[in-house]
Amino acid sequence: MKINRVMVIGAGQMGSGIAQVCAQAGYEVVLNDLKEEFLERGLNGITKNLSRSVEKGRMAEDEKETVLRRLTKSTDLQDAKEVDIVIEAAVENMEIKTKIFSQLDEIAPKHAILASNTSSLPITEIAAATKRPEKVIGMHFMNPVPVMKLVEIIRGLATTDEVYQAIEDMTKSLSKVPVEVEDFPGFVSNRILMPMINEAIFTLYEGVASKEAIDEVMKLGMNHPMGPLTLADFIGLDTCLYIMETLHEGFGDDKYRPCPLLRKYVKAGWLGRKTGRGFYSYE
Numbered sequence: 677m678k679i680n681r682v683m684v685i686g687a688g689q690m691g692s693g694i695a696q697v698c699a700q701a702g703y704e705v706v707l708n709d710l711k712e713e714f715l716e717r718g719l720n721g722i723t724k725n726l727s728r729s730v731e732k733g734r735m736a737e738d739e740k741e742t743v744l745r746r747l748t749k750s751t752d753l754q755d756a757k758e759v760d761i762v763i764e765a766a767v768e769n770m771e772i773k774t775k776i777f778s779q780l781d782e783i784a785p786k787h788a789i790l791a792s793n794t795s796s797l798p799i800t801e802i803a804a805a806t807k808r809p810e811k812v813i814g815m816h817f818m819n820p821v822p823v824m825k826l827v828e829i830i831r832g833l834a835t836t837d838e839v840y841q842a843i844e845d846m847t848k849s850l851s852k853v854p855v856e857v858e859d860f861p862g863f864v865s866n867r868i869l870m871p872m873i874n875e876a877i878f879t880l881y882e883g884v885a886s887k888e889a890i891d892e893v894m895k896l897g898m899n900h901p902m903g904p905l906t907l908a909d910f911i912g913l914d915t916c917l918y919i920m921e922t923l924h925e926g927f928g929d930d931k932y933r934p935c936p937l938l939r940k941y942v943k944a945g946w947l948g949r950k951t952g953r954g955f956y957s958y959e
C-alpha cells in the first residue's frame with residue numbers, strides 16, 4: 677500500500693506537528709481546519725520550528741522551503757478526494773470524530789486509510805461510523821510531535837493486517853518508533869499517564885502541597901522532564917478532562933474519577949498553555 681498524499685485534520689498543536697513531520701519525511705500534506713486563522717496559526721508554528729532547525733544548522737534554508745511547499749491549506753473536507761491517508765487530530769470528542777469519519781468515508785478514495793490521533797477514544801467505535809472499518813486505525817503521536825519518538829498504533833476490531841503494516845511502515849518513515857497496543861480506553865499511554873496527572877491535581881486540590889512543590893517532587897525525585905501540572909497545561913486541560921472521562925466511562929471504575937478542580941479549570945476556559953492560563957500563567 678503506497679502512501680504519498682496525506683490529509684491532516686485539525687491544525688492545533690498535534691495536527692500541525694503531525695503535518696510538519698510528514699512534510700519533512702517527503703509526503704505531500706493537506707492541512708485541514710475549520711477556519712483559515714487556525715491554519716495560519718498552525719503553519720506559523722511549523723515555520724518557526726523549521727527556522728529554528730535552520731538556525732541550529734540542522735537544516736538548509738532551501739530544505740525548509742521545500743518542506744513548506746509540501747504543505748497545502750484546506751478548510752474543505754472535499755480536499756480528501758485525492759489523498760491516500762487521512763490523520764485526524766481534531767478535538768477529543770466522539771461526536772465530532774464520528775461526524776468527521778462518516779463524512780470522510782464518503783469523500784476519500786476507496787483505498788484511503790482513515791487514521792485517528794485520538795488520545796483515548798475507542799477506535800472500533802470511530803470505525804463503526806464508516807463503511808470501511810477495516811481501513812480505520814489509531815495512530816497516536818505524542819506531544820511535541822517533532823521531538824517525541826513514540827507512535828502508539830491501535831487496531832480496531834476490523835482493522836486488516838495490511839492497513840496495520842502500512843501504518844507501521846509510515847511511522848518508521850517519519851523516524852518514529854511504532855508500538856502496537858489493543859483497543860481499550862486510553863490505550864497504554866494515557867491509561868498510565870493521565871491517572872498520574874489526575875492524582876497530581878487531587879494532591880493540589882486537597883492542599884497537600886503547592887503546584888510548584890508537586891511539580892518539583894516529580895521532576896527532581898522521579899526525573900520527569902516536566903512536573904505533572906506543567907505537563908497537564910502543556911497537553912491542554914480540556915484534553916486531560918476528556919481522557920479522564922473516557923477512562924471513567926469506559927472502565928466504569930471510580931478510580932478514574934476526574935478531579936473536580938480539573939473540571940473547574942476547564943469550565944473557566946483555563947485550558948493551559950494554549951489559552952495562556954491553566955495551573956500556571958503563560959502571558
Ligand SMILES: CC(=O)CC(=O)SCCNC(=O)CCNC(=O)[C@H](O)C(C)(C)COP(=O)(O)OP(=O)(O)OC[C@H]1O[C@@H](n2cnc3c(N)ncnc32)[C@H](O)[C@@H]1OP(=O)(O)O
Pocket residue numbers: 725728732794795817818819820821822823824865866869901902907911915
Ligand atoms: C496526551 C496524549 O495523548 C499523549 C501525550 O502526548 S502526553 C505528553 C507526552 N510528552 C511529554 O511527556 C513531554 C515531556 N516534556 C519533555 O519531554 C521536555 O520538557 C520537552 C521535550 C517538551 C522540552 O524539553 P526541554 O529540554 O525542557 O526544553 P528545550 O531545551 O527547550 O527543548 C528540547 C528540544 O525540544 C525541542 N522542542 C521543544 N518544544 C518543542 C515543540 N513544541 N515543537 C518542536 N520542538 C520542540 C527544542 O527545540 C529542543 O530541540 P534541540 O535540543 O534539538 O534544540
Ligand SMILES: NC(=O)C1=CN([C@@H]2O[C@H](COP(=O)(O)OP(=O)(O)OC[C@H]3O[C@@H](n4cnc5c(N)ncnc54)[C@H](OP(=O)(O)O)[C@@H]3O)[C@@H](O)[C@H]2O)C=CC1
Pocket residue numbers: 685686687688689690691708709710714765766767768769772776793794795796816817818819910911912915950
Ligand atoms: N495535546 C496533546 O498532548 C495530545 C493530544 N492528542 C489528541 O490529538 C487531538 C487534537 O489535540 P490538540 O492538537 O492538543 O488540540 P487543539 O485544541 O490544539 O487542536 C484541535 C484543532 O482541531 C480543530 N477542530 C475542531 N473540530 C474540527 C473539525 N470538525 N474539523 C477540523 N478541525 C477541527 C480545532 O479548532 P477549534 O479551535 O475551532 O476547536 C483546533 O484547531 C485530540 O484528539 C487529542 O486527544 C494526542 C496526543 C497528545
